[in-house]
Amino acid sequence: xxKILVIKVFIVVVFFYLTIxxxxxxxxxxxxxxANLELMIALIDLKKAAHTKxxxxxxxxxxxxxKELSEASNAMEGDTKSSAGxxxxxGREMIQQELNKLNTQKNIALKELQTLKxxxxxxxxxxxxxxxxxxxxxxxxxxxxxxxxxxxxxxDVFIISPISPIGQALIDLKKGDHFxxxxxxxxxxxxx
Numbered sequence: 548x549x550k551i552l553v554i555k556v557f558i559v560v561v562f563f564y565l566t567i568x569x570x571x572x573x574x575x576x577x578x579x580x581x582a583n584l585e586l587m588i589a590l591i592d593l594k595k596a597a598h599t600k601x602x603x604x605x606x607x608x609x610x611x612x613x614k615e616l617s618e619a620s621n622a623m624e625g626d627t628k629s630s631a632g633x634x635x636x637x638g639r640e641m642i643q644q645e646l647n648k649l650n651t652q653k654n655i656a657l658k659e660l661q662t663l664k665x666x667x668x669x670x671x672x673x674x675x676x677x678x679x680x681x682x683x684x685x686x687x688x689x690x691x692x693x694x695x696x697x698x699x700x701x702x703d704v705f706i707i708s709p710i711s712p713i714g715q716a717l718i719d720l721k722k723g724d725h726f727x728x729x730x731x732x733x734x735x736x737x738x739x
Contacts, residue, residue, distance in 0.1 A: 590739035
């Protein structure tokens, strides 16, 4: 929030600077600089909203897994030994396998949450790396955890892992660099 406010103040300062210097407000250079600043503010705002939505989605996933774990634990406790011993053991084993699967999923979700909380959405890296929002000719990508396509501020944002094929194609690239995605060449327009 503070960083966005600082950028907005910076735009006002640039505006006044350009009006009193030889560049002039109406020049192409001045207009381009202001347009770039406005784009960066919009991308940082989009990144912050995407980051917040990712945290919300992972928290919902964790809550759902906790409920399912509780239900499975209750089912295991409620499973009383019957006269058919093999059925009892088979039922308990199936519940135990389900508990193991749910615990694994919960641990993955907790690591995803930890990854999200480890990077600041207001940081603006110069290259594509973990935590970067990358605007390209083929779409907008947020390099963090694998959640897929989500809608943020009426825009589709692809939440991807840096180790995914798309993430690997983008990693370490800079604004203006080209990359190939599904046999289509694309360009990085901006990184926030």
